[in-house]
Amino acid sequence: MSSVPASAFLALALILFCIGLYGALTKRNTVIVLISIELMLNAVNINLVTFSKYGMAPSITGQVFALFAISVAAAEAAVGLAILISLYRTKKTVNIDEMDTMKN
Amino acid sequence: MTFSGEFLAFMGIALVAIIGGVLLLNLTKVVHMVVALIFTFVAIAGIYVLLSAEFVAAVQILIYSGAITIIMLFGIMLTKHDDENEPKTGKWRKILVFLGIVGFAFAVYIGIYNFNIEQVSTALHENNTMQIGKALYSKYIIPFELTSVLLLAALVGSIILAKNEKKGADNE
Numbered sequence: 001m002s003s004v005p006a007s008a009f010l011a012l013a014l015i016l017f018c019i020g021l022y023g024a025l026t027k028r029n030t031v032i033v034l035i036s037i038e039l040m041l042n043a044v045n046i047n048l049v050t051f052s053k054y055g056m057a058p059s060i061t062g063q064v065f066a067l068f069a070i071s072v073a074a075a076e077a078a079v080g081l082a083i084l085i086s087l088y089r090t091k092k093t094v095n096i097d098e099m100d101t102m103k104n
Numbered sequence: 105m106t107f108s109g110e111f112l113a114f115m116g117i118a119l120v121a122i123i124g125g126v127l128l129l130n131l132t133k134v135v136h137m138v139v140a141l142i143f144t145f146v147a148i149a150g151i152y153v154l155l156s157a158e159f160v161a162a163v164q165i166l167i168y169s170g171a172i173t174i175i176m177l178f179g180i181m182l183t184k185h186d187d188e189n190e191p192k193t194g195k196w197r198k199i200l201v202f203l204g205i206v207g208f209a210f211a212v213y214i215g216i217y218n219f220n221i222e223q224v225s226t227a228l229h230e231n232n233t234m235q236i237g238k239a240l241y242s243k244y245i246i247p248f249e250l251t252s253v254l255l256l257a258a259l260v261g262s263i264i265l266a267k268n269e270k271k272g273a274d275n276e
Binding site: 003004005006007008009010011012014015016018019020021022023024025029031032034035036038039042045046049050052053054055056057058060061063064065066067068069070071073074075076077078079081082083084085086088092093094 | 105108110111118121124126128129134137138141144145148151152154155156157159160163164168169172173175176178179180182183184197198201202205207209212213216217218219220221223224226228229232235237239240243247250251254255257258261262263265266268
């Protein structure tokens with residue numbers, strides 16, 4: 001039996017999620033915003049794997065779902081970076097508050 | 105609460121993960137932020153090992169601290185990275201965001217505080233990779249194939265997006 005309670009893992013995931021959320025909302029560089037979103041997805045994966053071990057009916061399904069989430073996150077990072085590079089080519093900036101073409 | 109080896113390992117790994125996240129928020133150079141986040145990703149892999157998910161831990165190290173970090177470093181190098189990330193964001197906005205996140209964290213913490221369900225003994229640690237493979241190729245075969253379609257779409261889409269259009273027009 002494990003001596004670490006499930007709530008400890010959930011609390012760690014909560015702290016990492018909050019750090020990622022704060023970084024995504026306050027940082028100016030777009031690459032840092034993207035990687036903060038990756039950190040939030042990672043925190044959610046910790047929750048999935050935790051409940052695959054500690055849930056009411058523990059099974060391998062949580063880990064399989066975490067694998068799917070990781071692959072979707074990798075695809076999202078690649079597409080986000082491609083959008084960033086083509087945006088940099090036209091606007092010559094990576095600051096997220098100067099990307100306001102659709103504002104007017 | 106007993107201070108067993110597993111508990112000490114969890115505390116150490118969690119400390120490394122949180123320090124990496126805090127460094128992400130506080131460092132000034134962009135490259136340093138990404139390198140600080142590698143520590144967090146590797147520490148999360150350690151958390152997966154504690155949760156008897158060895159295969160997910162290996163995938164985490166390969167994908168996150170390998171591929172995604174390198175691709176983000178490429179993104180930084182290919183764009184303007186010499187300016188430091190000076191805090192031009194308004195002070196009030198930072199304070200408001202911080203207060204909102206603290207409120208969110210408090211609300212969720214009330215939910216998970218004293219969360220305890222009886223532990224059932226699991227067999228997840230025995231032949232972990234084989235169990236995942238069996239589940240992936242029998243029960244979840246359709247989502248697995250759909251994932252390959254999604255990866256192909258992401259590959260084609262990112263190439264189209266990042267392609268230099270002038271050169272493409274010259275070649276055609």
